[in-house]
Amino acid sequence: MATLPTNAQEAWRWTDLAALTSAAASPRGDAPAAESYWLGIPGPRIVFVDGVYALEHSTPGHVALSPLTLDTAHPLGAQASGAAGWSIDLSAAEIVDPVQIVHLATGAESHLPARLTLDEDAVAQVVETYVGTGWTNRLTQIDLERGARLMRSVRLLQSDGFVSIRDEAVVGEAASLITQFLGAGGMGSRIDAMLTLDGDSAFVDYGGALLTREQQRQECAVAVRHAALNGSSRQTWRAVAADRSQASLAARVEVARGAQKTDGEQSLRGLLLQRTATVNLKPELEIFADDVKCAHGATVGELDARALFYLRSRGVSEARAKALLTKAFVSDALDRIGDDTVREAFAADADTWLEASL
Amino acid sequence: MATKNAEALAAANKKYEWGFSSDIEQDFAPKGLSEDTVRYISAKKNEPEWMLDWRLKAFRLWQTMEAPDWSKLNIDPIDYQDAYYYAEPKAKPKLGSLDEVDPEILRVYEKLGIPIEEQKVLAGVEGSRKVAVDAVFDSVSVATTFRKELEAAGVIFRSISEAIREYPDLVRKWLGKVVPQRDNFFATLNCAVFSDGTFVYIPEGVRCPMELSTYFRINAENTGQFERTLIVADKGSYVSYLEGCTAPMRDENQLHAAVVELVALDDAEIKYSTVQNWYPGDENGKGGIYNFVTKRALCQGKNSKVSWTQVETGSAITWKYPSCVLAGENSVGEFYSVAVTNNRQQADTGTKMIHLGKRSRSTIVSKGISAGRSDNTYRGLVRVGPSAEGVRNFTQCDSLLLGDQCGAHTVPYIEVKNPSAQIEHEATTSKISEDQMFYAMQRGLDSEAAVALIVNGFAREVLQQLPMEFAVEAQKLLGISLEGSVG
Numbered sequence: 001m002a003t004l005p006t007n008a009q010e011a012w013r014w015t016d017l018a019a020l021t022s023a024a025a026s027p028r029g030d031a032p033a034a035e036s037y038w039l040g041i042p043g044p045r046i047v048f049v050d051g052v053y054a055l056e057h058s059t060p061g062h063v064a065l066s067p068l069t070l071d072t073a074h075p076l077g078a079q080a081s082g083a084a085g086w087s088i089d090l091s092a093a094e095i096v097d098p099v100q101i102v103h104l105a106t107g108a109e110s111h112l113p114a115r116l117t118l119d120e121d122a123v124a125q126v127v128e129t130y131v132g133t134g135w136t137n138r139l140t141q142i143d144l145e146r147g148a149r150l151m152r153s154v155r156l157l158q159s160d161g162f163v164s165i166r167d168e169a170v171v172g173e174a175a176s177l178i179t180q181f182l183g184a185g186g187m188g189s190r191i192d193a194m195l196t197l198d199g200d201s202a203f204v205d206y207g208g209a210l211l212t213r214e215q216q217r218q219e220c221a222v223a224v225r226h227a228a229l230n231g232s233s234r235q236t237w238r239a240v241a242a243d244r245s246q247a248s249l250a251a252r253v254e255v256a257r258g259a260q261k262t263d264g265e266q267s268l269r270g271l272l273l274q275r276t277a278t279v280n281l282k283p284e285l286e287i288f289a290d291d292v293k294c295a296h297g298a299t300v301g302e303l304d305a306r307a308l309f310y311l312r313s314r315g316v317s318e319a320r321a322k323a324l325l326t327k328a329f330v331s332d333a334l335d336r337i338g339d340d341t342v343r344e345a346f347a348a349d350a351d352t353w354l355e356a357s358l
Numbered sequence: 359m360a361t362k363n364a365e366a367l368a369a370a371n372k373k374y375e376w377g378f379s380s381d382i383e384q385d386f387a388p389k390g391l392s393e394d395t396v397r398y399i400s401a402k403k404n405e406p407e408w409m410l411d412w413r414l415k416a417f418r419l420w421q422t423m424e425a426p427d428w429s430k431l432n433i434d435p436i437d438y439q440d441a442y443y444y445a446e447p448k449a450k451p452k453l454g455s456l457d458e459v460d461p462e463i464l465r466v467y468e469k470l471g472i473p474i475e476e477q478k479v480l481a482g483v484e485g486s487r488k489v490a491v492d493a494v495f496d497s498v499s500v501a502t503t504f505r506k507e508l509e510a511a512g513v514i515f516r517s518i519s520e521a522i523r524e525y526p527d528l529v530r531k532w533l534g535k536v537v538p539q540r541d542n543f544f545a546t547l548n549c550a551v552f553s554d555g556t557f558v559y560i561p562e563g564v565r566c567p568m569e570l571s572t573y574f575r576i577n578a579e580n581t582g583q584f585e586r587t588l589i590v591a592d593k594g595s596y597v598s599y600l601e602g603c604t605a606p607m608r609d610e611n612q613l614h615a616a617v618v619e620l621v622a623l624d625d626a627e628i629k630y631s632t633v634q635n636w637y638p639g640d641e642n643g644k645g646g647i648y649n650f651v652t653k654r655a656l657c658q659g660k661n662s663k664v665s666w667t668q669v670e671t672g673s674a675i676t677w678k679y680p681s682c683v684l685a686g687e688n689s690v691g692e693f694y695s696v697a698v699t700n701n702r703q704q705a706d707t708g709t710k711m712i713h714l715g716k717r718s719r720s721t722i723v724s725k726g727i728s729a730g731r732s733d734n735t736y737r738g739l740v741r742v743g744p745s746a747e748g749v750r751n752f753t754q755c756d757s758l759l760l761g762d763q764c765g766a767h768t769v770p771y772i773e774v775k776n777p778s779a780q781i782e783h784e785a786t787t788s789k790i791s792e793d794q795m796f797y798a799m800q801r802g803l804d805s806e807a808a809v810a811l812i813v814n815g816f817a818r819e820v821l822q823q824l825p826m827e828f829a830v831e832a833q834k835l836l837g838i839s840l841e842g843s844v845g
Contacts, residue, residue: 010428257762272777275744281772286430287787290759294787298770300742302777 005075014248014280016162016217019188023135023161024109034102037129037157039345043097046088051103051110051136053086062092063099070113070139076192077113077139077166085113085139090124090150098125098339105132105158113139118148118175127342128154130185133161142169144177146199152179153342154208155349156218158187166192173199173228180337181208182346183218184353191220197231197259207236209333211353212245212277219248219280224264226255226292232263238333239270240326241277242357252284253296259289266296271303271329273357303329323358327351390439393417396550399444403519403554406526416539416549423543429706430735430767431675436648441613443551443584511567513597514559518586521557528559532590536619536656536683544615544650544677548584552617555586560595560626569825571600585616591626593659598629600828612637614673615650624659624686629667631824633832636672641730643702646674653680654710657689657718665692666709667823669832671839674703679737681710684718684746691720694820696832698839699732699764708738708755708769713779717748724755725817728764729840735767742779749779757787758816760809760840810837 004020005012034047034057044061047054053065068087072078090099103112118124122145130136136158144150156163163185171177183189195204210218224233239247253264270279283296303325311321330350337343388395396417400410425436508515514525521529539549560566591597614636620628630653639646649672655664666680682691693709711720720740728734736755757766768785790812798808813836814821824832 260762270772270774272774272779275776275778277777278773278775280774281770281783283768283770283783283785285757285768285785285787286765287757287759287767288765290762290764290789292787294785296768296783296785298772298781298783300772300774300781301779 003075004079011221014217014219014246014250015190016188019217020135020162020164023133023188026107026134026161028107029133031104031106032132034104037102037131038100039098039127039341041097041341044095044099046099046101047104048101048112049104050106050108050134051083051112062094064089064092068113068115070115070141072139072166072168074166074168074192074194076137076164076190077168079137080111080113080139083111083113085115087115087117089117090126091117091119091122093122095124098127098342101126101128103128103130103132103136103138105130105134105136105161107134107161109135109137111137111139115141115143116150117143118145118150120145121147123149124151125339125342126150126152128152130154130156130158130163132158135162135164137164139166140168142167142177144169144171144175146173146175148172148175150177151338152177153337153339153346154179155182155184155346156187156189157185157349160186162188164190164192167195169193169195169204170198171196171202171204174201175199176203176205178205178336178338180333180346181210181220182334182349183208183210183212184349186214186216188216189218191222193222194225195223196225196227197233198227200228201230202228203231204233205336207234207333207336209238209240209330209350210247210249211240211330211350211357212247213242213357215244217246217248219250221250223252223254226253226259226262226264228259230261231259233265235266236333236336237268238330239279240273240330241270241279242273244276246278246280248280250282250284252286253294254286255289255292255294257288260291262289262292262294264292264294267332268296268298269329269332270300271326272300273326319358323354326354326358389442391441391443391551395443399551399553402444403522405519405522408530409522412534412539413550416546417551419540420543420546420550423546425543429677429737430733430769431677431704431706433648433675436613444553507567512561512564513566514557515570516557518552518555518557518588525557525559528590529557529588532588532619532621536621536654537617537652542652545617545652548586548615548617548652552584552586555588555616557587558589558597558599560591560597562592563594565595566597569598569600571602583612583614583616587616587618589619589628589630590621591623591628593623594625596627598631598825600631600825602633602828602831612647613650614647616652618651618653618680620655620664622655622657622659622662622664622689625661626659627663627665628655629665629825630655630680631828632668632670633828633835634668634670634672634676635835638672638701638703639674641701643674646703647672648675649673649678650675651678653678655680655682655691657682657684657686657691657715659689660687660715661689662686663690663692665694665823667694667820668696669820669824669828669835670695670697670705670707671835673705676705676707678707679709681712682720683712683714684720685714687715687717689715689718691718693720693722693724694823695724696727696817696820696836697725697734698727698836699729699734700839701730701732703730703732705733706735706737708736710739711741711751713740713742713746713749713751716746718746719750722751722753722755723819725820726755726757726766727760727813727816727840728757728766729760731763733765733767735769737769739771739773740781740783741773742776742781744775746776747778749776749781751779751781753783755785756816757785758813759787759789809840813837813840
C-alpha cells in the first residue's frame with residue numbers, strides 16, 4: 001500500500017492526517033441503517049457497507065454495475081488501488097430520477113475505487129451520502145463523453161472518523177460536470193480532485209460548503225485543469241468554522257498551453273464563528289495561455305455587524321439573526337444544486353448543523 | 359493576433375542593453391565553500407570573534423539544511439562548491455571622496471548610466487533633494503558620500519563590516535533578530551558568508567534628511583554576492599531607502615543570496631524601494647543571475663510602518679518574498695510589486711504579512727507581467743493570529759500575459775484565526791487587448807510605445823509608490839524589458 005503524505009508536504013499542510021490515522025485504527029461496530037438517509041424520491045438506490053457493495057440493500061434499476069480495480073498516482077487514491085471496486089454506468093435513458101448512493105461505514109478503514117461513466121449526451125443525477133464512522137476513502141474516476149451531463153451532490157455526514165474523497169474526472173467536448181459538497185458531519189475530511197476539461201467547450205462547476213466545529217478539520221484541495229479551448233469552470237466554496245475547528249479551502253485553476261478562451265472563476269469565502277477557529281484559503285491560478293479570463297475572489301471574516309443590527313432592529317433575536325445570515329452565506333454554494341428535493345435535503349442538513357452550533 | 363504576437367516576441371528578444379564587463383583586479387577567496395572560506399571572509403573583514411562564531415554557527419546549520427523546492431521554479435541543482443564566495447576589488451586604502459575612486463569603477467558607473475555625478479550636482483543645488491550613495495562594487499563598499507551630513511543628524515549609514523567594527527553592540531543587538539540564522543536555506547548561507555552590505559540606524563525622532571541609496575553590482579565572473587542589510591528605525595523616525603541593481607553580462611550563472619532585515623520601533627516608518635535589473639540570461643536562458651533573497655521587516659512598535667516597493671525586471675531566477683511581521687498595535691505593512699519576466703526568466707515572488715498586533719493593517723498590490731517563454735508567480739501569505747483583533751488586509755494581484763508561450767501563476771495563502779479580521783483578495787489575469795493597441799496606435803504611437811504605455815498604466819499603482827529618483831528609471835526599465843511585446 002502506498003505511503004500517506006505528511007504535513008511537511010506543501011499540498012498537505014492543512015490536512016488532519018492524525019484524525020485519518022486514528023479513524024483507521026478505530027474498531028468496527030454495527031452498521032447504521034441506510035433507511036433514514038434515503039431522500040423521499042424514486043430512483044435507483046445503491047448501498048456500500050465499508051466499501052463493499054451491499055446487493056441485498058440496493059435497488060440499482062437501470063444502473064449498470066460491474067467490478068473493476070483502479071490505479072492512480074495520487075497518494076490518497078492509491079490507498080484504494082487494488083481494492084475491489086465498481087464501474088457504475090449511468091448512461092441508460094431510463095435513469096430519470098436521481099441515483100442515490102449511501103456509504104455506510106462501521107469503523108476501521110475502507111477503500112472503494114469507483115468509476116462513473118456517461119455515454120454521449122447522457123444525463124444523470126447522483127446523490128451520495130456518507131454516514132457512520134471510521135476512515136472512508138473513495139477514489140472516483142469520472143468519464144464524461146461528448147455532451148454528457150452529470151449532476152452530483154455529495155454530503156459528508158459521518159458522525160466521526162474521516163472521509164477522504166479523490167475525484168479524477170475527464171470531461172469531454174461540451175460535457176458538464178456539476179458537483180456540490182456539503183460537509184456537515186462530525187468527521188474530518190479531505191475533498192481532493194483533479195478535474196480535466198479535455199474537450200472543446202467543456203464545463204465544470206465544483207464547489208460546496210464545509211461546516212466545522214469542536215476540534216474538527218475539513219478541507220478541500222481541488223484542481224481544475226483546462227486542457228482544451230473554450231472551457232469554463234466555476235468553483236464556489238464556503239467554509240464556516242466554529243469552536244476550535246479548522247476549515248481549509250484550496251482551489252486551483254490550471255490553464256494549459258493553448259487552452260485559449262478559457263473562463264475560470266473561483267470564489268472562496270470563510271466565516272469564523274469564534275475566535276478560536278481557523279479558516280485557511282488558497283485560491284490558486286496557474287496560467288499558460290494568454291487569451292483567457294480567470295479571476296478569483298477570497299474573503300474571510302465574521303458576520304456583517306450591520307446586517308445583524310438590521311435584523312435585530314426588526315425584532316429578530318440575535319441567535320436567529322446569526323443563523324439566518326450564516327444560512328444565507330452557506331446557500332451561496334448549496335443553491336447551485338439543481339434538483340429541488342436534493343437541494344432542500346442538503347439545506348436541511350446544513351440547518352441541523354447550524355441549530356446545533358449557534 | 360498570432361502574427362502580432364510573433365513580431366512582439368521577436369522584438370522582445372533584444373540584447374541586454376546594459377551588459378558588459380570590466381576588468382578590475384580582484385582578491386578572491388579560494389573557490390568552494392568550507393569553514394576555511396568562512397574564516398577567510400571573516401579575517402578579511404577584520405571581524406571580532408563573536409562575528410566569526412556567529413558565521414560558523416550558521417555555516418554548520420546550513421550544512422544540515424536542504425534547498426527549498428516548493429517554489430514554481432525550474433532550476434538545475436546548484437553546485438555550491440563551484441562558486442567563489444568572496445571577491446574584493448583591490449581598492450586604494452581610505453577613500454576620501456569619489457575622485458579617489460578607481461577610475462575603472464567610475465567608468466563602469468558611467469556606462470551603466472548611474473546618476474552619481476548627476477546626484478552630486480543635485481546635491482550641490484541649494485534646497486534640492488539629496489541622495490546618499492553607499493556604492494557596493496561587487497562585495498565591498500567603495501565609497502560613502504554624504505556621511506558628514508548624515509552624522510550631523512545622528513544617522514548611522516555604514517557598510518555592515520564597518521558597522522560591526524564601529525558599532526558592535528548595536529549590530530549584535532539586531533543582527534539575525536528579524537531573519538534568524540536558521541530561517542531558511544539561503545538566509546543561513548548568507549549568514550555564513552555574507553560579504554558586505556549596509557547598516558542604517560535612525561535615532562529616535564529623526565527624519566532622515568535624505569534618501570539613502572545603495573547600488574549593487576555583480577562584476578566578477580563566478581562570484582556569488584551575499585549582501586546583508588540591516589536597517590533599524592528607532593522610535594518616531596523615518597527613512598526611505600533605495601536599492602537599485604544592474605549587472606554586467608556573463609555566461610556563468612551567478613548566485614546571489616541576500617538578506618535584508620528591517621526593524622521599525624514605535625511610530626517609526628521605513629520605506630524600502632528596489633529596482634532590480636540584473637542580467638536575466640540570454641534568449642535561451644543561458645547565464646543570468648540566480649537571485650534568492652530573504653527580506654523581512656519587523657514592525658515591532660505600535661503605529662510602526664514598513665512599505666516595500668519593488669520593480670523586478672532582471673535575473674534568470676527570482677526567489678524573493680519581502681515580508682512584514684506586524685507585531686505592533688496599529689502597525690502597517692505595505693507591499694507594492696511589479697515583476698516583469700521575458701525569454702526564459704522565472705520569477706517566484708510575493709510577500710508575507712503576519713498580523714500579530716491588534717488593528718494592524720496591510721495592503722498588497724502585485725502586478726506580474728510575463729512575456730516570451732517566462733514564468734511569473736505571485737506567492738503570498740496573509741496570516742492573522744488569534745489575538746490580533748480588527749485586522750484589515752487587502753490584496754490585489756493582477757497578471758498580464760504577452761504571448762501564448764509564457765505563464766502567470768497566483769498562489770495566495772490566507773490563514774485566519776480571528777473572526778474580527780477582514781481579509782479580501784482579488785486577482786485577475788488579462789492580456790493587452792487589440793482594442794487598447796488600436797486606440798493607442800491610431801493616436802500616432804508605434805507599437806512599442808503603445809505597449810510601454812499600456813504596461814506602465816497596468817503597473818501605475820506600484821510605480822507611483824516609488825521615490826522620484828527611481829520612478830523614471832523604473833518606467834524606462836519596463837519599456838526596455840518588454841520592448842515590442844504587442845499582446
